[in-house]
Amino acid sequence: MIAMAHSCGVDLRLDDFKRLAASTPFISDLKPSGKYVMEDLHAVGGTPGVLKYMLEExxxxxxxMTVTGKTMAENLADLPGLTPGQSVIGTFSQPVKPTGHIAILEGNLAPEGAVxxxxxxxxxxxxxxxRCFDAEEDMMAAVQADHASFKGSVxxxxxxxxxxxPGMKEMLNPTSVVMGAGLGQDVALITDGRFSGGSHGFxxxxVAPEAQVGGPIGLVRDGDMITIDADDLTITVDVSDSEMQARRE
Structure with missing residues (x-):
């Protein structure tokens, strides 16, 4: 989205996502983190129902203006809202979570931010x-060979x-391997790649800058202690600046 905004001359920054996440309630109780599936949402009004509720609130x-040639309000005017009494979508007064689930993290492991x-x-x-890997295939092979050794690691x-x-492919396969190995609650996964909407776990x-352009993530070694804190919005590696510089040289 930042790249799209840049091409249109719109000033959109990571701080904007951080601000919006902090002020937007999380109201969808949907998998992979919630109880319901998309079919359940469709049955109670679907995305149009959610949009109408958001507009009303x-x-x-x-x-x-939308691609239909009509405004958002005009598109939703004659559509039914969410089914009364449904529990798939929470209310803004009683959300699933008071803030958004997208956390913009910063720290010495991601000086330009991470999501x-x-x-x-x-x-x-x-x-x-x-536990460091320079390709997703290497990580998946290692987990499948000895998944127990990964417990407690990042x-x-x-x-x-x-x-x-190149191209920033999504990391759905690695997270699927983690979940399939029963490690969903026992490991965290960080990458300079991206995740799909179906990924779940920590x-x-x-992570930016990415390893290919000299980002700190490329200097991390096996055994370095990494801390991810969604409350403080930080992601750090317990390695001094001087040691990181020495590794770079």
């Missing part, structure tokens, strides 16, 4: 030794960013 600009998809069900803080998958990948992606 002042969370959307009704005068925004955590953290609902809170997996906790809000994780600290553990790094899995680092790097060189999967826009330039390193995941942090878009």
């Amino acid at each position: 002042g969370y959307l600009h009704g005068d925004c 955590g998809k953290i609902t809170g069900k997996e906790g809000t803080r994780f600290c553990g030794p790094a 899995i680092v998958i790097r060189y999967e960013g826009p330039k390193g990948g 995941c942090v992606g878009h």
